[in-house]
Amino acid sequence: MFEADKIPIYVGVLRDMFKxxxxxxxxxxxxxxxxxxxxxxxxPVVSTTVGCEGLNVENGKHPxxxxxxxxxxxxxMQLQTNEQLHRQIIEQARWKVxxxxxxxxxxxRQHGIYEMIY
Numbered sequence: 001m002f003e004a005d006k007i008p009i010y011v012g013v014l015r016d017m018f019k020x021x022x023x024x025x026x027x028x029x030x031x032x033x034x035x036x037x038x039x040x041x042x043x044p045v046v047s048t049t050v051g052c053e054g055l056n057v058e059n060g061k062h063p064x065x066x067x068x069x070x071x072x073x074x075x076x077m078q079l080q081t082n083e084q085l086h087r088q089i090i091e092q093a094r095w096k097v098x099x100x101x102x103x104x105x106x107x108x109r110q111h112g113i114y115e116m117i118y
Contacts, residue, residue, distance in 0.1 A: 020079050021045045035063065036101050039093035044086060046075045056100065062093040 021038035035055060038045050045063035052065055059065040064075035079086050099105065 020076055036097055039063075040097045040101075042090050042094055044079050044089040044093065046072060046079065048072075057093075057096065062089070062096050064089065 021034065021043045035045050035047060035052065035057075039062065047063050047065055048067050049065055052059075052063060055062075057063055064078065066072040066075045079089065
């Protein structure tokens with residue numbers, strides 16, 4: 001079992017050192033809007049599967065997803081050492097946020113729903 005509670009002390013230090021947003025959460029509620037904010041800001045995300053629930057993201061394309069300590073550390077190191085992967089994750093994640101989570105896009109979808117109802 002992934003012991004997420006043993007890592008949080010170091011998350012801020014690792015984020016600053018590796019320029020990666022880390023979310024080693026066990027419940028979706030622990031994450032909030034953090035992934036979207038990181039992706040929009042051009043900071044690649046490493047998360048657990050649970051942390052990405054409901055976000056419509058693909059592992060290796062938008063965030064890197066890892067569910068055990070070894071895989072989590074390897075994902076962080078991949079982003080640190082593979083500049084092409086780092087850049088690719090940033091570009092694809094930012095595009096995803098702009099396309100699906102921008103308020104203008106959300107408002108347009110909501111408007112379309114209202115027009116269908118009324």
